Amino acid sequence: MIAADFTTTLNLNEAGTEMYALVSELYPICRSITGSGVRETLRIIQNRIPLTIHEIPSGTPVFDWNVPREWNIRDAYVKNSLGERVIDFQKSNLHVVSYSVPVKTKVSLEKLKEHLFTLPDHPDWIPYRTSYYAENWGFCLSHNDWMRLKDDEYEVCIDTSLEKGHLTFGEYYLPGESAEEVLISCHVCHPSLCNDNLSGIALAVLLAERLGQMKPRYSYRFLFTPGTIGSITWLSLNEARLSRIKHGLVLACVGDSGKFTYKKTRRGDAEIDRAMAYALQHSGWEYEIVNFSPYGYDERQFCSPGINLPMGCFMRTPHGRFPEYHTSADNLDLVRPQNLSDSFAQCLRVLQVLEANQAYLNQNPKCEPQLGRRGLYRKIGGETDSRTQELAMLWLLNRSDGSHTLLDIAEESGLEFGTITQARDALVHHGLLKERSEEASSANP
Amino acid sequence: MIAADFTTTLNLNEAGTEMYALVSELYPICRSITGSGVRETLRIIQNRIPLTIHEIPSGTPVFDWNVPREWNIRDAYVKNSLGERVIDFQKSNLHVVSYSVPVKTKVSLEKLKEHLFTLPDHPDWIPYRTSYYAENWGFCLSHNDWMRLKDDEYEVCIDTSLEKGHLTFGEYYLPGESAEEVLISCHVCHPSLCNDNLSGIALAVLLAERLGQMKPRYSYRFLFTPGTIGSITWLSLNEARLSRIKHGLVLACVGDSGKFTYKKTRRGDAEIDRAMAYALQHSGWEYEIVNFSPYGYDERQFCSPGINLPMGCFMRTPHGRFPEYHTSADNLDLVRPQNLSDSFAQCLRVLQVLEANQAYLNQNPKCEPQLGRRGLYRKIGGETDSRTQELAMLWLLNRSDGSHTLLDIAEESGLEFGTITQARDALVHHGLLKERSEEASSANP
Amino acid sequence: MIAADFTTTLNLNEAGTEMYALVSELYPICRSITGSGVRETLRIIQNRIPLTIHEIPSGTPVFDWNVPREWNIRDAYVKNSLGERVIDFQKSNLHVVSYSVPVKTKVSLEKLKEHLFTLPDHPDWIPYRTSYYAENWGFCLSHNDWMRLKDDEYEVCIDTSLEKGHLTFGEYYLPGESAEEVLISCHVCHPSLCNDNLSGIALAVLLAERLGQMKPRYSYRFLFTPGTIGSITWLSLNEARLSRIKHGLVLACVGDSGKFTYKKTRRGDAEIDRAMAYALQHSGWEYEIVNFSPYGYDERQFCSPGINLPMGCFMRTPHGRFPEYHTSADNLDLVRPQNLSDSFAQCLRVLQVLEANQAYLNQNPKCEPQLGRRGLYRKIGGETDSRTQELAMLWLLNRSDGSHTLLDIAEESGLEFGTITQARDALVHHGLLKERSEEASSANP
Secondary structure, three states, rough: OOOOOOHHHOOOOHHHHHHHHHHHHHHHOOOOOOOOOHHHHHHHHHHHOOOEEEEEOOOOOEEEOOOOOOOEEEEEEEOOOOOOOOEOOOHHHEEEOOOOOOOOEEEEEHHHHHHHEOOOOOOOOEEOOOOOOOOOOOEEHHHHHHHHOOEEEEEEEEEEEEEEEEEEEEEEEOOOOOOOOEEEEEOOOOOHHHHHHHHHHHHHHHHHHHHHHOOOOEEEEEEEEOOHHHHHHHHHHHHHHHEEEEEEEEOOOOOOOOEEEEOOOOOOOOOHHHHHHHHHHHHOOOOEEOOOOOOOHHHHOOOOOOOOOOEEEEEEEOOOOOOOOOOOOOOOOOHHHHHHHHHHHHHHHHHHHHHHHEEEOOOOOOOOOOOHHHOOOOOOOOOOOHHHHHHHHHHHHOOEEEEEEEEHHHHHHHOOOOHHHHHHHHHHOOOOEEEHHHHHHHHHH | OOOOOOOHHHHHHHHHHHHHHHHHHOOOOOOOOOOHHHHHHHHHOOOOOOOEEEEEOOOEEEOOOEEEEEEEEEEEEOOOOOOEEEEEEEHHHHOOOEOOEEEEEEEEHHHOOOEEEEEOOOOOOOOOOOOOOOOOOOEEHHHHHHHHHHEEEEEEEEEEEEEOOEEEEEEEEOOOOHHHHHHEEEEOOOOOOOOHHHHHHHHHHHHHHHHHOOOOOEEEEEEEEEOOHHHHHHHHHHHHHHHHHEEEEEEEEOOOOOEEEEEEEOOOOOOHHHHHHHHOOOOOOOEEOOOOOOOOOOOHHHHHOOOOOEEEEOOOOOOOOOOOOOEEEOOOOOOOOOOHHHHHHHHHHHHHHHHHHEEEEEEOOOOOOOOOOOOOOOOOOOOOOOOOOHHHHHHHHHOEEEHHHHHHHHHOOOHHHHHHHHHHHHHHHHOOOEEHHHHHHHOOO | OOOHHHHHHOOHHHHHHHHHHHHHHHHOOOOOOOOOHHHHHHHHHHOOOOOOOHHHHEOOOEEOOOOOOOEEEEEEEEEOOOOOEEOOOOOOOHHHOEEEOOOOEEEHHHHHOEEEEEOOOOOOOOOOOEOOOOOOOOOOOHHHHHHHHHOEEEEEEEEEEEEEEEEEEEEEOOOOOOOOOOEEEEEEOOOHHHHHHHHHHHHHHHHHHOOOOOOOOOOOEEEEEOOOOOHHHHHHHHHHHHHHHHEEEEEEOOOOOOOEEEEEEOOOOOOOHHHHHHHHHOOOEEEEEEEOOOOOHHHHHOOOOOOOEEEEEEOOOOOOOOOOOEEEEOEEEEEEEEEHHHHHHHHHHHHHHHHHOOOOEEEEOOOOOOOHHHHOOOOOOOOOOEEEEEEEHHHHHHOOEEEEHHHHHHHOOOOOOHHHHHHHHHHOOOOOEEEEEEEEEEEOO
C-alpha cells in the first residue's frame, strides 16, 4: 500500500525536472495517430518503464470503426517561384495538416489558400489541424506568413505515405496485491505540442515508475494510445477484462500554470470522483471540479454508455481554454517543471486515498471501548480541546459499522486523510477495528 | 408531434389579438357556477372549437358535494326614496353577490349596510363576492358610493332564481396518436373579470384550436368548468378514466403584465414540472416557480390526495397578488394581447417538450460511433470549439442508455431543446438512436 | 398528550427560579464519577421527583469497561513549611484532581509542580482535572497562586479512599399512554461546576416534575448518571429494553447566556432532529444546529454504532466553547434563571411536537370535502386572503395520505404547530381525519 508519507519520501522537485526533461526529449517528434512518430515516442518511454508495444493492423474492426491506414511523413513544403520554401515542415511539424495525402503539384495562390489554415487572432502562431478520416491535404502557418504570400505559382510537396500498416500503442501493467486495477491513460498522437499532451505522457511515465517502487494494493495499468481510435482499439481488444478496472484517470494538459481541473466520471459519484474532490480540498491548491460532458479526451470512449468505466480526467487548464491550445505556442515555455511536479503530487495524493480507502468494522461497537487502558487516550481529563489523534479514533470507531470507508470518515470529520490512516493503524493494532473484507471472509469459512 | 419550429409557423401576434377579442366578447356576460351565463359563454367558445356541453342536474352527488341549485339573475338594484337606482346590476354584474337569493323589500340604511361589501383601500373599485353555499344576499359597490349613501329607506330588489336546474360545463377532446392525455383546465364561473379568468379561457381555446391543426402525439382534453364544483363534478363523473392523464395544466390569470408563475404539481417532480421549468429557463422571460400548496384554483381538486393528477397551474400574477384581483379593476385594461400571446407561446413551448420527450437507446453504445463517415462530424480536426450540433449528438449518444429522456439530456447539457431534437433526428436517421419503446416492442415479437 | 398551550399554563419564570435554586443547592457538593457526592446529589433530587437510585458494585463488567473503584475524599491540602495551607480543598473542591490517590508526603517545590495544573491564560481561575483511569494525584490552582509558590518543602495531604464500592446513578420512569419512551439524560459527575452540568440536572428535574403533571402520550425516562461510565453502565444493564426508546436528549450546559445549540443524533434525520429544528425555527431565539460528532457528552455512548439511539444533545454554549468551561468560573454567576427557563420552554416545545406528531388519513381524499356545510369555511367567497385556519385544514387534508405527519405538514406549510394541531382537532371532530394507527387497527379486527 502506498505509504501515507510518500510526499516526503519522494523527491518531488526531482520528479518535476525529470518530467520536463522527458517532455523536451519528446517535443521534436512528429506524432500522429499512427506511424513512426508514435513508435519513436514509445521507445523513448521504454527507457524508463518496461512498456509493451502493440501493433494493430490497418483495417482491424474496432467497434464501429476500423483501424486506419498508417501515415508517415518524410518532408513537406510550399515553394515560391524563386524556389524558396515559404512553408517548411522541417521548421515545424505543425505546418502540415496531419494525415495529409501525398501531393506534388503546382498551384496558384488562390488555389493554395483553399488548403491553408491560420489563426488571425494570434498572427504569430501556427495552428494544429488534422484530417484523419477525410482524404485531404493542407498546411498550417502563421497568419503573418499567410499575409506575406504573394500572387505566384507555388510548388506544393507533401511527401507522405498513407498505406496499410499498423496502429501502435503502449501498455504497462504493474501488478499489485489485488487483481483490481487502476487505469491511467494518456494520448500520444499529438505532434510538437507540450501541454497537450507531452505533459500527460510524462506524468503517466513518472507515476508508473514511482508506483513500481512502492507495493500498491491495486494493480496499475498505463495506456499510451493515440487519441480516440487508440482508446477505442484498446477497449475493443480488452472488453472482457474491463470489469477489473475500479478507478481510472485520463491525464492531459497537466503542465501549464493554471489551476487544477478535474472532470468527473460519467457516473458522477464514483470513488475516484470523491477521492479526487477530497484530495483537492486538502491540497491547498486552486482547483475546479466539473461534471462529465461527452466532449474532451479519451474519457469520451471510456465513459461511453456501453463501457461506462469510472474514469475521470485530470487536467490543469482544459482543452480549448488556454489560448495556446492546439497551436505552436503550446511549446516548452508553456509547461513548467514545478507545474508538472504539483500535478504528480496531486495524483499521488488521490492514489494514496484510493489505496487506503477500505471499510472497517468496530469490534466493540456498543459504547466506546476504553481507549485509556490501551494507552490510546490522554491520562488527565477535563481539558478543553480534544486531541486530533483521539478525535480520529473516535470518528473511526463511531463510523466503522461496515458502511463507511476511510474516505467517508475523512470527508465527514474534516480530518486529514493521513490522520485517519494513523488512527486506523492504532485501532487495528489493538484489535478494535478489522477490515470489513476480512470480517466477511472469516465469517464464511 | 408538434414541430420544433411551431413558433415560426404560428402567427403569435395574431393569436394574441384573437384571444383579446374573445376576452372582450365574453366580458359583459354575468357568469356564476351555474346558469345561463355559463351556457352563453360555452356557446361562444363553440364558435371556435367543437365543444361538448354537459348539463348535470342539481342534486347529483359528486364525491362529498351535491350539484347545487341553478342560479339565474334578471335584474337587481337598490333604490333610494327618490326612486333612483343607487346600486344597479345593469351597470355592473359585480354589484350583486353571486348566488344572492331573491329579495324584494324595503330596509333602513343601517340594515342595508349589513349586506354591502366595499374595498376601503381602493375606493373606486367594486369588489366581487359570492355566497354559493350559504343562503344570503348582498351588494358590492365602490367605497366612494357607499360613503355617499344617506339615511333613507331603500328599496332592495334582487330578481334572481335559485331552483333545481343544472350545472353546465364544456369539454373538448382532441385525439392524438396516443390515448394518453394532456388535460387543460380553466374555470368559467367568474362574471366580468378579465384576467381571472377570461384570460385562461381564451388561452385554452387558442391552444385547442392550434393544436388541432398539428398532429400531436398526446390526446388533449380541454375542460371549461365552474371553479371547484365544476372540477369536482367532472372528476366524479370521469374517475375511471383519470389514469390516461399523463400531464395537465390549470390556466388562470394569464393576461396581466406580471412575470410568469408556475405552481408545481402536488408530486413536485412530475414531468410537466420539469418541462415547464426547462421551458421557462430557456424562455428569456421573467418567471417564478412555486411549490404546490392546497389553496388556489382547481389544482386543489386535481391534486387532492385521492386524485393526485400531475397537474400544475400556469399563471402570470397569481390570485390575490395583484390589487385588481376580484374587483371591477380586473377589466379589459388589465389584460393585454401581447401578454396573452406570450402565455400562449410559453404553453406551446412546454407542450413541445412533452410531445418530444422520449427516451432513446444508443444502438452503438460501446465507444462513440464514427460520426465522420456518416457526414455528421467536421472534417478538419483540431479546432478549439466544439460545434453545437456535434455536441448535441455526443450528449444524446452518451445519455441514451434507456434511462434518460430528451428533457433529461437538455437539462444536463444546457442545450436548447430544438438543438437536441434536431440532433436526435439526425441520429435516428442514421440508425444510431432508436426509441426505447420501439426497442422494447421489437424485443417482444 | 401535552396540550398545545402549555406555555401559558406553566409559569416559566417560576420554573427558572426553581432551577436556579436547585443549581445553588447542588453547587457546593464535591461530585465525581462515584462516591458520596453523587449520592448526596441524587438524594436532593429525590426531594422533587421519586428517583430510583441504583448502586452497581465496583468490578462489574459493562461492555468493554469495568465499574471502577469508588472514590471518596475527606480533605486535601498542600502546606508550606510555615504550616499554611497554600492549596486547600476546603476552599474549592476543584483544587484536587478528581480520583487522586491518597497521598501523605513532603516534597520540594520542583517535585510538587509536576502535580500542579493551572490556566496561564486565565490566571485567577482554578482548572478542573480528572485522572479516573490512571493512578495519579494532583492539585489544580490559579496561575496567580502557582506563581506565588516559593522554594520550600511542602506537605502534601490527599485524604481520599479509592476502594471497592459502587457506582451510583438515578433513574426516574414516568409512564405515559404508550410504552414507547423518550429518554432524557444528564451527567451528575462534575463537582462545583454550574453550567456543566448542574444546569442540565436542574432542567431534567423540572421537565420530569412538570411532565408528571400532564398526561403524556410517551413514557419518559430520566437518567442522572456519571458521565461516560455511568451511561455505559446503564446501557449495559438495559440493552434488551433499548428498542422502546423512540427519541432522546442529552442535556448539558443549558444555563449560560449563549444561543441554543442542538447537536443532531448520529442518524442525522431522526424525528427528534426534525422536531428540534422546527421548534427552534419557530422559537424566535438564536440557535445553531450542528451535525453529530463522536466527541462531547453521553451521546458518545448513546450514539455508538452498536447502540445508535436517536438521541440528540441540547445545549446553549457547547463544552469547550465558553472560556469558563471546566474552571472555577463556571459558577453561580455564569448560570441565570432566565436562561434556564428559556431552555426549559424550548425542551417543552420540542416534546409538544413529538407528543402530537402523528400521521392521519383524509377520510374523503377525492377532491376537497365541503368544509362550508360543516361550518369550517368562510361563508362569503371572493376575498383575497386565505385564512390561516382554513389554510391549515386544506394542508392537512391534502397531505394526510398516511405518509405525512403533522410535523411534515407544519414544515411544508410553514404554519405554526399549534395552528396545525387546532385544525387537526376540528377535522378529526368532523370525521374528516383519522389517525393512521387507528385506521390500521380498525382494518385488522
